[in-house]
Amino acid sequence: MDSKVDKALAENFNIVFKDESLLDEALTQASYVNEHPNQNLKFYERIEFLGDAVMQFVVSEYIFKRYPQLPQGRLTRLRAAMVNEESFASFARECHFNDYIRLGKGEELANARERDSLLCDIFESFVGAVYMDQGIKKVITFAEQVIYPKLDEGRFDDYFDHKTELQEMVQKNGPVSIDYQLLDENGPENDRVFKVAVLVNKVELGVGEAHSKKHAEQRAAKVALDQLKRKM
Amino acid sequence: MDSKVDKALAENFNIVFKDESLLDEALTQASYVNEHPNQNLKFYERIEFLGDAVMQFVVSEYIFKRYPQLPQGRLTRLRAAMVNEESFASFARECHFNDYIRLGKGEELANARERDSLLCDIFESFVGAVYMDQGIKKVITFAEQVIYPKLDEGRFDDYFDHKTELQEMVQKNGPVSIDYQLLDENGPENDRVFKVAVLVNKVELGVGEAHSKKHAEQRAAKVALDQLKRKM
Incomplete structure (x- = not known):
């Protein structure tokens, strides 16, 4: 070679x-x-x-x-x-x-x-x-x-699917509400940024931003998971 | 345990x-x-x-x-x-x-x-x-x-696909005829045995027996391959 x-x-x-x-x-x-x-x-x-x-x-x-x-x-x-x-x-x-x-x-x-x-x-x-x-x-x-x-x-x-992981974690001991709310969207049509919050039992546990709502939700879920894990 | x-x-x-x-x-x-x-x-x-x-x-x-x-x-x-x-x-x-x-x-x-x-x-x-x-x-x-x-x-x-291997081996340096001939079939309808010979350039190089023609051909090809490899 x-x-x-x-x-x-x-x-x-x-x-x-x-x-x-x-x-x-x-x-x-x-x-x-x-x-x-x-x-x-x-x-x-x-x-x-x-x-x-x-x-x-x-x-x-x-x-x-x-x-x-x-x-x-x-x-x-x-x-x-x-x-x-x-x-x-x-x-x-x-x-x-x-x-x-x-x-x-x-x-x-x-x-x-x-x-x-x-x-x-x-x-x-x-x-x-x-x-x-x-x-x-x-x-x-x-x-x-x-x-x-x-x-x-x-x-x-x-691929980690933080949303599923969050759901499994918080609903382990019974039903808990999980909501994703679009807080904001910005930028031009072809470069849109979405900002999403995740609320667990109506308490905001994380916010995520990404170029798609789906990814923003995943990132919000990841933030919430990290926060919950620190408390465990 | x-x-x-x-x-x-x-x-x-x-x-x-x-x-x-x-x-x-x-x-x-x-x-x-x-x-x-x-x-x-x-x-x-x-x-x-x-x-x-x-x-x-x-x-x-x-x-x-x-x-x-x-x-x-x-x-x-x-x-x-x-x-x-x-x-x-x-x-x-x-x-x-x-x-x-x-x-x-x-x-x-x-x-x-x-x-x-x-x-x-x-x-x-x-x-x-x-x-x-x-x-x-x-x-x-x-x-x-x-x-x-x-x-x-x-x-x-x-899964070995001896027929393909035989073909690749004998046709490496140009075209060679390979024929499979049914020599015999025996036994009752639900337990039939097929006997097949493989002929390379009209010379019989192997015979195989199995319950299907396809398997018998594969076995004949395997016998031919083993014989050719011994000569190499």
Whole structure:
């Protein structure tokens, strides 16, 4: 692989491959292999198969341990929010993997380098290669750097369903009224901001703002949940 | 958990739980928890979430390494044949997990103990508990005993698609004729046996017998493949 790639991986992720051929395999698309028939190259698909399973496992264990109260259905939804084509493609871009892929000329012209499906594949194949070369601990370190901080940044908040969680929490011991009230909406038509309050038994426990009412309600519910949890 | 269960797990799988509460959790259905509200019990669903991911990972790595020539699509199909409700339910039965589950009375009467979906869940939750208690190596040892031998016994052969593999192998360097010929069919209407030969460039390379033509063709292709591989 390009020594610039090696340098970037070492600097950004402290990853130095012992077996460079695994990295080559992970970053090479079939179209490139077909254009270089005499170089005995491998393309990423097999190692992506492995990386996909490794990533599912690592993320599953992380959220299982981090959220010891979250029931199975919610764990499954959260994992689905973290482990999918769109989010893996965005991680791949943030890691600059789009610059590292080896593509055939046709695929290059078709701008495959920016295609979500390919970027997701490459993110998984990279993880597969790291696992093969350096084991599960290095994959976990990589996920701690690239994926888990996004949980705290709220990247997957929409999937958390704070409204359901709030409802379950306050109605545990019997019926309690929960109302969401639109307090305000502002801004131009194409960039509208909604401000919503959540009232539990007519007491305002949280306010949230977002570009849709649904998201504003989720954010209000999150604020209310955080407040209730602090009191417990 | 029942000491008979502990004894059976130790004898059959050399598994002795350090933290018995993990085993209890893995083998307890929600209906049982609901009937014993004061015992502060947990049911298996969360640990099943983890066990599912652990099992996918362990099986993926195993077939990835065992079949270094199998392309991604075939690895995916093989994994799907190994990791699914029907096969996990059968593994659970072979391990006698159906006898170990703690069920509520209604579920017991509804014969939930023999339901594939529950048995599959329990197989996964058991794996999750072994992983939590003793780590990935013990899970691999368990899979080596319970799952992988079934590969050699041909349990997943239908999913291997030997016909496609044979075609890919012999047509690698250009077109070659492959014909399947019904040699014989025998037995009563409801227990018919078909005997099929595969001819590659008009030379018979394998014969297979099964209760359907399709399976007999697959078996013939497998015999031909084994023969060709021995010559390579």
